[in-house]
Amino acid sequence: MSFPLAATLSPSAYWYLARGTGAVALVLLTVSVVLGILGSVRFTAPRWPRFAIDAVHRDVSLLVLVVLVIHIVTSVLDGFAPIRLFDGVIPFVTPYRPLWMGLGTVAFDLMLAIAITSLVRRRLGYQAWRAVHWLAYASWPVAVLHGLGTGSDVKQWWMLALTAACIVAVLVAVWTRIASTSGEYTGLRAPATALAVVTPIGLAVFTLAGPLQHGWARRAGTPQTLLGAPASSGSPGSASSSTSSAPPPASSGSSSALGGSWGASVNGTVTEGQAPGGAIVDLALQVNGRVRGRLRVRLGGVPIDGGGGLSMTGSQVDLAVAGQPSVLQGRIVSLRGEEFDARVSGAAGTTLDLHAQLQIDTNDNKVTGTLSGAPAGA
Ligand code: HEM
Known part of the structure; x- marks a missing residue:
């Protein structure tokens, strides 16, 4: 399928968009729920008559749907996790x-x-419509749980603050509504108050015991193939067959991800150009996994007589990781066909050993494969 905005973006841009639209959808859904709850509370402020609140409530709700469609489509297009449109x-x-x-x-x-x-x-009739409309109140805590349970940013203070602010906003609205109830509805005060107290406490306990704990990615049901590789893995394809309890994929980008061993898939293109006395092979790859970013590998060499290959005389490896302040740079230390080991270092003193296993399609110059990394000497 084609999606006009997303079609021009790279895989990691889809991921940023999926995260961003998730946060925006949550805020808009919260605004919609708050306006829905307060809609029937009598306000004294003449600037906010009931019809104006209703109109904003309806428009914001429609906007939530639009943002959610972008959220879902970008999650699918990102391609890192096996998410399909019908999911x-x-x-x-x-x-x-x-x-x-x-x-x-x-x-x-x-x-x-x-x-x-x-x-x-x-x-449909007002009663039936109103009964369905009550489901909106159910969709909000369910969406909050979804964001906390699967979001990459759940360990970031701003995402926690944003989620907490949404919860507080709904609580204040619920309490305002409860306080304004009268007549036959006063009997609802006690259960509504209990629910309004239990919900935030439950969400806080869940967040502390679940998503904020080490190994949540595994417990949350991340497929084994997407969890990072252990340091000892060196066998082909093992970059994605780990049993480690890695944090969520691409968690914040991520500097913490570089502290341990990780695995990722790579894809991109290869170009080969002639240079005085030899040839230069240039690989431009997108890295998608627990670590995300771009890998650029340039190899200088002399053609092997009759072999069609290249005897390497020099190399340059650049790894730009999302969330890292500087590009990690280094060179290839061993090359065996379409497999190589490299060592790269960053300005902050990070040194990594990389192992790449590539499949190069010489017909269309496309490259796919796996990349694993670990702190140097691990
Ligand atoms: C009312 C509905 C929904 C709301 C309010 C919502 C909101 C959110 C929020 C707040 C996050 C966390 C973002 C972050 O950590 O930066 C998130 C993550 C995510 N959502 Fe949703 N979402 C909804 C429905 C869906 C649906 C139906 C899908 C199905 C494809 C989906 C796919 C994802 C994915 C893949 C992530 C993880 C992205 C990441 O790596 O952070 N969401 N969502």
Whole structure:
């Protein structure tokens, strides 16, 4: 499928967009829920009559759906995790963190149901429409759980602060609404208050005991092939067959990910050019895995007589990792066909040993393969 905005972006840009739209969707959904809760509270401020609040509530809700469509499409296009388009509407069938992704899908489906029933509100009748509309309140905590359970940024202070602010906003709205209830609804005060107390406590306990703990990626249901490789792995393809308890893929980019061993897939292009006395091979690769970024490898060499290969005379390896302040630079230390080992260092004193296993298609100059890394000497 083609998506006009996303089609021009690189895989890691999709990932940033998926994360960004997730955060924006949560904020907008919170605004929509807050306005929905406060809609029936009588305000004294003449600037905010009920019809104005209702109009903003409706427009924000539609905007949430648009942002969510971008969120889902970019999650699929990113390609790092095995997420398919229908995972966006059919919950709990994705092989990637089924429960936590499934909760996002449930929240999205609930919102779709609300949007569709709102379109046919007249035919449906007010009571039936209102019954479905109550599901909006259910979709919000489900979406919060999804973001906490599967988000890459859950360990970042700003994401925690953003989520906490959303929870506080809904709580304040609920309490305002409870305080303004009268007549037959006063009996609802006690259970509503209990729910408003239990929900944030439950979310806080879940976050502390789950996503903020080491090894959450494995417990959350990340497929084994996406978890980082152990330092001892050196066999072909083993970069993605680890049993380690790695943090979530590409967690924050990430400087902490470089502290241990990791595995990633690579893809890109190769170009070969003639140079005085030999040839230069240039590999431009995208790295997608627990570590994300770009790998550039330039090899200088002299053609091997009759062999069609290149005897290496020099090399330059540059690894730019998202979240790292500087590019890690170094050279190839051993080359065996389409497999090589390299050592790269960064300005902050980080030195990594890299192992790449590539498949080069000489027909269309496309390169795919795996890259694993570990602190030098590990
Ligand atoms: C109401 C519905 C939804 C809301 C409010 C929502 C919101 C969020 C939030 C807040 C995050 C965390 C972002 C971060 O850590 O930076 C997130 C992550 C994610 N969401 Fe959703 N989401 C929803 C539905 C969905 C659906 C249906 C899918 C299905 C494809 C999906 C796919 C993802 C993925 C793959 C991530 C992880 C991205 C990352 O690496 O951080 N979401 N979502």
